[in-house]
Amino acid sequence: MARYIGKRAITGVVMVILSVCINFTLIRLAPGDPIRIMAGTDNPNQAMIDTLTKKYGLDKSIPEQFVMFLAGIAKGDLGFSYVSHENVVDAILLKLGPTLMLSLTALIIAVLLGTTLGILAARKVNSWWDKFLCGISYVFDSTPSFWLGLIMILVFASALHIFPTSGMVNLRVQSKGLGRILDIAYHLVLPVTTLVCIQTPYYFRIARSSVLQVMAEDFITTFKATGMPRKKVFNKYVFKNAMLPTITVVGMSIAFLFSGAVLIETVFAWPGMGRLLIDSISRRDYPILTGIYFIISVAVATMMILIDIVYGIVDPRIKHDQPST
């Protein structure tokens, strides 16, 4: 097991470097020059442009810049933002909290709700209840998240005045302690509900189809034929086998949580990673962009390894020490 994890970790590092490399090059090959934005568009001064280009190392070739970037990562330094001159690590950490708060809450609710409903639907397959849930899941799956968010705002904020339209805290009331927590929770309701509506169908369908698939297996039929109680067959054999696909998907979703829900954060003006990303793209803020990308890649690689470990624990058929795997 340890050797397997070590091998996977090395593959993970290689993958992170490769994907950051692609991203790094892509961003720098794109048209648009950050120096022109920094130097000002009204009356750019050639001396200032030269100084800025040198200061940020943009006069060097892309491979040289990439080596500098990697050397920085080794020291835990992702550079400074071109626009706000903040440390990239600080800028990202500042936004990471709100993003995780929003996306993780939504993910947990969506996974629990979707999986429960999926199992219920699969146990009563082709009943009206199953058909109703499937129908709803198709509709929500086809709904653009940002549009649903706008409709939520229109109905619950503009028309009914139950929830706030946007933001994370009420800026007019500076509350502390419990008041602040309640204020944030109050602002969380609409964005989380929207995300849950959009994500639940996905987990619903995965749970439903994998339960159905396992139920169709021969060994389940054998158990039923031997007269084992249906409940026991389900709890002990079907459930455990059917949860494997959900584990993979949840793992990957957690990894991508770090990039934030760009669209929902834009609609609800939530101060998270997604907004930071959009702003950095429009300002050509290279260090922030590469920084976010690096963090996402690390998260994905870590989650891939974690999923493998969890798989090994949940499913004893998978043995990592065999050379074939």
Add this chain to the structure above:
Amino acid sequence: MKKFFKAIADFFRPQSPSRKAFFERVVTAIKRNAQLRIGLILLAVLLFVAFGAGLLTSRSPYYMYDDLKQAPNSTYLLGTDGLGRDVYTMIVYGTRVSLMIGIVAASISGIIGTMVGAIAGYFGGKVDRFVVEFINIFVMTPSFFLILIIIALFGSSITNVMLVLGLTSWTGNARLMRAQAISIKERVFIKSAKVIGEGNWKIMFKHVIPNGIFPVIANTTMNVSGAILSEASLSFLGLGDPNVVSWGQMISHGKTYMSPAPWISISAGIAIVFTVLTFFLLGEGLKNVLSPKLQNVQGGE
């Protein structure tokens, strides 16, 4: 000319038993599978709107009338937007844009996926290992994030959007095709073809791809809805092609007028849901019809 019509008529005349059986099977599949049936009806509606746009409205989606933010009434069926354009006409012409983006992007991903998957699965060995590793890396990159960066930095023309959406979604198709190719190449008829002396490429195009394409077709249909949603999201973030009228842009534009004129965003959103749902149902239906293993469990009604 006469010959041409005769050829078409011949094709549809169920003369040979195999073709008759094929049509019968298609009809039974449509009858038995509710998703496929509803999907086909919705698709017919969509195609009618897309091709018959000129019949459904006499206005131009770009013309700005003097009445701004008019609520829906008898002159403007779905009202007007903040610039005075007729929302109903924009929705009708937006169908063309959405369908084109969705179908072209999904076709690009389908063709690349089929080729890469078939080559990897059929030839195996080093090529296969390289492709599998490449797909693994690709899966690890958050695709929407990548699309966002490419579109934002390289320009948002409709061609760019279709290309990027196609080029970032082919891995699923490649996986399906690879699995198919691996199982098909062991069959007797492929081995017979080899013994006869047919070349590898010929076998791949003539036997492997035609026999293994069905899961890719189902998946490509699903990809159409994914591409339409992605385009709408890009337009919403202000990264759509400003020279065409698309539903995503209508929502984005309507966001500014959400409380005085909610009909702009609402109608465009419903149009998106309708279209995406169509291809989603079609894809699900095809998948269920084409995979016989699941048919016993959840087949139709």
